[in-house]
Each structure stands twice: as structure tokens, then as C-alpha cells.
Amino acid sequence: MELHNTQSLFIYNSISKKKEKFNPINKGAVGMYVCGPTVYSNVHMGNCRTFLSFDLVFRYLKHLDYKVRYVRNITDAGHLENDGESGQDPIAKKARQENIEPMEVVQKYTVDFHQTMSRFNALPPSIEPTATGHIIEQIQIIENIIKEGYGYKVNGSVYFDVNTFNKDHQYGKLSGRKLEDMITNTRELAAQSEKKNPQDFALWKKASPEHIMRWPSPWSDGFPGWHLECTAMSTKYLGQQFDIHGGGMDLKFPHHECEIAQAEAVNKKSPVNYWMHANMLTLNGKKMAKSTGNNILPDELFSGENTVLSKAFTPGVAKFFMYQAQYRSILDFSNEALVASEKGYNKLMDAYRNISSITTADSSSNDISSWKQSCYDAMNDDFNSPILIAQLFEAVKYINTLKEGKTSITKEDLDLLQQTMQAFIFDVLGLTDITTEASGTNDTLCGAVELLIELRDQARANKDFATSDKIRNDLQEVGIQLKDGKDGTSFSLN
RNA sequence: GGCAUCAUGGCCGAGCGGCUAGGCAGAGGUCUGCAAAACCUUCCACAGCGGUUCGAAUCCGCUUGAUGCCUCCA
Structure with missing residues (x-):
């Protein structure tokens, strides 16, 4: 008998803001997608918290005897700091700074990320796809979005038409925003934009001449929009509808909101049953x-x-x-x-x-x-x-x-x-x-400390407390704590 | 400015209407040659003001304060 048949798991669903009984689409199996890091610098503890939160989710689902397919992407295509014309791509920026290939940047920090996760004893995901490995899939989705009438082309770039989408769908339902409010409160942006509306987001961006990471597409030599990769990879490996989508709280808007819009535009159905957001460190x-x-x-x-x-x-x-x-x-x-x-x-x-x-x-x-x-x-x-x-x-x-x-x-x-x-x-x-974990504790050290403990015991038996205390105190100073218990003395490293 | 979230004892942090977690620190004790370590016991709360209720940390309203998102972000 699998454990998940006797234990009932409840998950807080960000989209309903309620704890809901977890029922996977396919009995006994779970599909879970988590947004991974953009690999242009070392992951910090805040990043780690999110991934460790979902490691716990992954481990517990497995413990409940679910067959879990856990997909966590690596964002290795740099995305612009904004959708305007003046944004910088952090990976390209780093590559220029260090005078190396963008893919060297990506490799370096992907390795760092894996090593870090492994030190935290986090399990690797079942599939760890990269954005640059799924350019073709992303292009296909853009074509479909255009075909469905939710995307438009401008100067070799393609944007998602949020306004049109919102007419027959609900843009903002995850983060509790209303498009009308967002329009009213649009910031005054000095830079002119190709976009019809500030709320629209890039699906494909034409690369400027100095932009290094670029791929051919029907529209231009360029690169995909940030939100698209997750839609492409989650759909490819988990299907048009899957159980759990996770990520950091800061991705809720706009990233996850846009993922929903893209998936609904193409597949005509809501992609995710349970949205989970890990909070900030x-x-x-x-x-x-x-x-x-x-x-x-x-x-x-x-x-x-x-x-x-x-x-x-x-x-x-x-x-x-x-x-x-x-x-x-x-x-x-x-x-x-x-x-x-x-x-x-x-x-x-x-x-x-x-x-x-x-x-x-x-x-x-x-x-x-x-x-x-x-x-x-x-x-x-x-x-x-x-x-x-x-x-x-x-x-x-x-x-x-x-x-x-x-x-x-x-x-x-x-x-x-x-x-x-x-x-x-x-x-x-x-x-x-x-x-x-602190396995500097090798046999040699153990042997030496055991000997000192023995000498100290003899000194104590002879009431030579000057010697016994010296051994205890000096060991303490080098970081070895002696612990006198009922049945003998043990030690620990500080 | 808009949209959210949060405010718990000395500190961290659970709690989702009655049985008032847990960890750390503090206090007392056991052990010890003395200590340390370890263990046991134990004190200390619910931002403020109203309201709903037999009963509120928990629900509602207002006030104050903090944070997140609205641009890349876990």
C-alpha cells in the first residue's frame, strides 16, 4: 500500500489562496516544475532557500510513494533588464566583463549551482533542461501564439498582446491584479517602446548588433523572451496540464502570470493545478x-x-x-x-x-x-x-x-x-x-584525542587536577570539547 | 501612487475561534574534584483601538509599523 493512499496531503495553492487537498492528475504520479536560477553569478542563500524548499516538497512526495517527475530549468539565455530598448543582458554583460564566452559564464555558474545544491544534500531534479536547448520549442510556441491572435510583430521582435488576451481570458488572476488597474497605474517611462501597451511582454527580441547570444528565427536573429522558456519546457516534459508549479515569490508577477497567459493562449487550458511560491530570505x-x-x-x-x-x-x-x-x-x-x-x-x-x-x-x-x-x-x-x-x-x-x-x-x-x-x-x-559532515574527524585525530582522554583520566584518578585541567582547557582552545558522561568521556569538534 | 502580505514572550518561529507548539537564551535542579557538556523542571506573548461571539493571538473594521511585487530577480 502506497503511503499517499493513507496520508492526505494539503497544499496551499497561490492562485486560490487556500489550502487544497492534493490530487494529482495521474494517480500515483506527480509532475512538478520549478523555476531554476539564471546562471550569471553565484547563487546566494536566498536562492538556495527556494530550491531547498522545493527539495523538501520533492522528498516528501517521494516519501509518500508518488512517482515524481521534477523538472527544474536552468536559465542560460540572458534576458533584458526590461522589455524596452535599453536593457542589458546580465550573462552577456558578465561575459564582456570577464572577457569570456557567454556560454563559459553559463557553464561556470551552472557548475557552482550544482555543487552548492549537492553540499546542501539536495536531490537533483529528474530533468534539468536549459533555455538555450529549447529555442525551437519556444519558436513554435510563438508561432502558435501569433496564429491564435495574441502576438504581434514589430521590427523583428514579437510581443504578447495582453489587452487582447484579457478580453477572453483573465490576465492577473494569479497575482490578484486587474489589467485596468495596471493600465491606470502605469509608470511614466521615458523610453519609447515598440509595444502597443506597457503590459505587453516580449516573446522574441531582435538582437542588436552587439548582442552576442542570438539564434535565427522567422522574425529576426534574436533571442526568446524570459517567460517563454518555462512554458516551453514545462509543456514538453510535463504536458499541457501538470500538477505543481513552484518558484520564488518574486516570480509570481510578472513571470508566472505570463506563463499562464502563454499556455492558455496556445493550449486553451490552465497549465497548472497547484501554484506554490516560496517566500524570501x-x-x-x-x-x-x-x-x-x-x-x-x-x-x-x-x-x-x-x-x-x-x-x-x-x-x-x-x-x-x-x-x-x-x-x-x-x-x-x-x-x-x-x-x-x-x-x-x-x-x-x-x-x-x-x-x-x-x-x-x-x-x-x-x-x-x-x-x-x-x-x-x-x-x-x-x-x-x-x-x-x-x-x-x-x-x-x-x-x-x-x-x-x-x-x-x-x-x-x-x-x-x-x-x-x-x-x-x-x-x-x-x-x-x-x-x-565535518569529516575532518579522521582516525588519526580520534586516536590522539583518545590518548589524551586516557592520560587525563589517570591524572584525575591521582587527583592531579592541574594536569587534567590543562589537558581539558588546552584541547578546548584548539576546538575540541571534552564531555564527561556517566560512562566515560567523549569529545566533539567545535 | 497601485496591488499584496505580515506584525506572537529576551531572540528565532508555529498557530487559522475554546485544550494557549518547538528551538535558543534566562532561572532552578541532577551529574562533576571543580567546571564544561548533557539531561530534567520552569518563568516570560500575541502592535494599538474598537466590534462580532458564551468565548479571539485566531473572524471583521480602523490606526500604526514593516516587507514584497508593479524593471532583471529564488
């Missing part, structure tokens, strides 16, 4: 962004080389920190919060490791089955990871009292507890054990 109370420089990079976090944090943090701790907030909430990145999460994370992992040393009894003082279901309830409620983590800490408390002999548990319950902890900590949350 802020720094100093403001959204992290590449352009403003208000951001922190994963490498700066892992190395501790940054101005915001007092020390380095592992990828697992950072991920745990982010999962302590729900994906739809704004989360502020701060030193204090990270430190707090790190302690909690270690506590959780310690307890998990201690499960193996628990002795069992004839009866259990806690109801493991209902606790297990409460873990599912948390995740079933729109992937509420903070509540899941709270539930895991309930188990931590139980494990610790078991260890102290204050409570009891049967063999069966202990196994169930262990399996459930394992499933949620490692499979669903995708966390890694910090001791293996």
Missing part, C-alpha cells in the same frame, strides 16, 4: 538580491568569511535553520538565529545517535504510533516543517528520558521510533549527520 530585514549586494553566499557561510556571522556554519545547520520556518513565511537570516539552530540541530542528532543504546522493556510509556502520525500531519499540512521539527523534539525528549531510565519502551516501539526518526530526519528533511 531576508538579510537585515531586506530581501537578499544579487543586484543590491544584500546577500550572503553559501561559501561565505560555510567558511565563516563574511561580515554578518560570528562563525562558520555547516550546510546542514543552515538547512535546518531554514526548515524551522515554513516555506511561505519570510525568514530573516541572522547570526543569533543560526547559533540557536545549530544547538538545536546538534541536540536532535545526539538524540538520534542515542537511540541505539536504549534498553527495551515490556511496555511503552508513550504512544509511538500516534506520535508518528503527528509527524505526517505536520507535513501533510502544506509541508509544515517547523511543526515536524517540533514533533522530532518531542521524540528527543522521550529518548533522553529513556536513556535516564525515567520512561520505558518496547522493542517494537523502539524500532518504530528509530525508523520514523530516520525517515523524517534523513529522507524527508534531507539532513546529514554533522559528525560525518
Whole structure:
């Protein structure tokens, strides 16, 4: 029996603004598309948060025994900073700055993105298509949009006619905007435009002579509009209608709105059943962004080389920190919060490791089955990871009292507890054990520290506390913490 | 300016009308040669003002403050 038959998952649908029971189009299978990064610079922690939010979604769907096809694109064609005539393409800009090919820029930052995701222990998507690999598909969609009467050509460029579309469709339904309001509130743009209306968006842009990335098309040598690639690739790999479309909150408008318009214009039906938007990670109370420089990079976090944090943090701790907030909430990145999460994370992992040393009894003082279901309830409620983590800490408390002999548990319950902890900590949350993560802990070091612990024990037995304290304090200074417990001394690296 | 969202204890963060999460910090305790670590116990909330209700952090209105989108953005 597949788990999704016994667990009912509810997802907050951005378009209805309600939590809805999740029913996939094809029983037992899920199609999910998530907007990936534009690869013209290193991904920052804010970008990572979104991808880790959807990694959690992907993992939980898989855990529920769904067959998931997870498509996440790489935007490797630069798009203009605006639809006007004066925009810059960030990839081309970077290429010029570094005096390399645009595709070298793309390659460099795609590799960086993959390495970063892998350090966070995020699963790779099932398909990771690139925009430049789907130019033909995009051209076909443009032809169809024109044929349907929703696109128009100007000087070798093609634009989507939002006004015409809005006559028989509803432009703005995802982001809750009305076209009339948008027209009323149009900003005064100095630059003249080829567009009939400021709300129209580019499907194809004719390349200016100095523009490097260009492809032939029926209209001009040029490049596709930003919104088009996602429509092309999601349709190609998931069909005209699929289950889940995700992305960062900042893509809701105009990007996702335009995707809906394009797909509806061509396919005559709404492309997505469940829209999911991950909220922003802020720094100093403001959204992290590449352009403003208000951001922190994963490498700066892992190395501790940054101005915001007092020390380095592992990828697992950072991920745990982010999962302590729900994906739809704004989360502020701060030193204090990270430190707090790190302690909690270690506590959780310690307890998990201690499960193996628990002795069992004839009866259990806690109801493991209902606790297990409460873990599912948390995740079933729109992937509420903070509540899941709270539930895991309930188990931590139980494990610790078991260890102290204050409570009891049967063999069966202990196994169930262990399996459930394992499933949620490692499979669903995708966390890694910090001791293996910081695997500077090699045998050589262990041997040396064990020896020092032994010498210290002898000194203590002889009441030579000057020596024993020197060993303890000096080790502390180099970052090794000795921990005296009931059955001997252990150590950890800080 | 327009459209949204949010405001919870010292800090982070759940909560979606009654049973008032969780983590960190603080306090008390157990353990210890002393510590640290670990563990146990525990204090502290719902931006302000009205309203609906037997009952509101939770629903409605107003006020104040913050953020996001309206241009590339996760």
C-alpha cells in the first residue's frame, strides 16, 4: 500500500489562496516544475532557500510513494533588464566583463549551482533542461501564439498582446491584479517602446548588433523572451496540464502570470493545478538580491568569511535553520538565529545517535504510533516543517528520558521510533549527520584525542587536577570539547 | 501612487475561534574534584483601538509599523 493512499496531503495553492487537498492528475504520479536560477553569478542563500524548499516538497512526495517527475530549468539565455530598448543582458554583460564566452559564464555558474545544491544534500531534479536547448520549442510556441491572435510583430521582435488576451481570458488572476488597474497605474517611462501597451511582454527580441547570444528565427536573429522558456519546457516534459508549479515569490508577477497567459493562449487550458511560491530570505530585514549586494553566499557561510556571522556554519545547520520556518513565511537570516539552530540541530542528532543504546522493556510509556502520525500531519499540512521539527523534539525528549531510565519502551516501539526518526530526519528533511559532515574527524585525530582522554583520566584518578585541567582547557582552545558522561568521556569538534 | 502580505514572550518561529507548539537564551535542579557538556523542571506573548461571539493571538473594521511585487530577480 502506497503511503499517499493513507496520508492526505494539503497544499496551499497561490492562485486560490487556500489550502487544497492534493490530487494529482495521474494517480500515483506527480509532475512538478520549478523555476531554476539564471546562471550569471553565484547563487546566494536566498536562492538556495527556494530550491531547498522545493527539495523538501520533492522528498516528501517521494516519501509518500508518488512517482515524481521534477523538472527544474536552468536559465542560460540572458534576458533584458526590461522589455524596452535599453536593457542589458546580465550573462552577456558578465561575459564582456570577464572577457569570456557567454556560454563559459553559463557553464561556470551552472557548475557552482550544482555543487552548492549537492553540499546542501539536495536531490537533483529528474530533468534539468536549459533555455538555450529549447529555442525551437519556444519558436513554435510563438508561432502558435501569433496564429491564435495574441502576438504581434514589430521590427523583428514579437510581443504578447495582453489587452487582447484579457478580453477572453483573465490576465492577473494569479497575482490578484486587474489589467485596468495596471493600465491606470502605469509608470511614466521615458523610453519609447515598440509595444502597443506597457503590459505587453516580449516573446522574441531582435538582437542588436552587439548582442552576442542570438539564434535565427522567422522574425529576426534574436533571442526568446524570459517567460517563454518555462512554458516551453514545462509543456514538453510535463504536458499541457501538470500538477505543481513552484518558484520564488518574486516570480509570481510578472513571470508566472505570463506563463499562464502563454499556455492558455496556445493550449486553451490552465497549465497548472497547484501554484506554490516560496517566500524570501531576508538579510537585515531586506530581501537578499544579487543586484543590491544584500546577500550572503553559501561559501561565505560555510567558511565563516563574511561580515554578518560570528562563525562558520555547516550546510546542514543552515538547512535546518531554514526548515524551522515554513516555506511561505519570510525568514530573516541572522547570526543569533543560526547559533540557536545549530544547538538545536546538534541536540536532535545526539538524540538520534542515542537511540541505539536504549534498553527495551515490556511496555511503552508513550504512544509511538500516534506520535508518528503527528509527524505526517505536520507535513501533510502544506509541508509544515517547523511543526515536524517540533514533533522530532518531542521524540528527543522521550529518548533522553529513556536513556535516564525515567520512561520505558518496547522493542517494537523502539524500532518504530528509530525508523520514523530516520525517515523524517534523513529522507524527508534531507539532513546529514554533522559528525560525518565535518569529516575532518579522521582516525588519526580520534586516536590522539583518545590518548589524551586516557592520560587525563589517570591524572584525575591521582587527583592531579592541574594536569587534567590543562589537558581539558588546552584541547578546548584548539576546538575540541571534552564531555564527561556517566560512562566515560567523549569529545566533539567545535 | 497601485496591488499584496505580515506584525506572537529576551531572540528565532508555529498557530487559522475554546485544550494557549518547538528551538535558543534566562532561572532552578541532577551529574562533576571543580567546571564544561548533557539531561530534567520552569518563568516570560500575541502592535494599538474598537466590534462580532458564551468565548479571539485566531473572524471583521480602523490606526500604526514593516516587507514584497508593479524593471532583471529564488
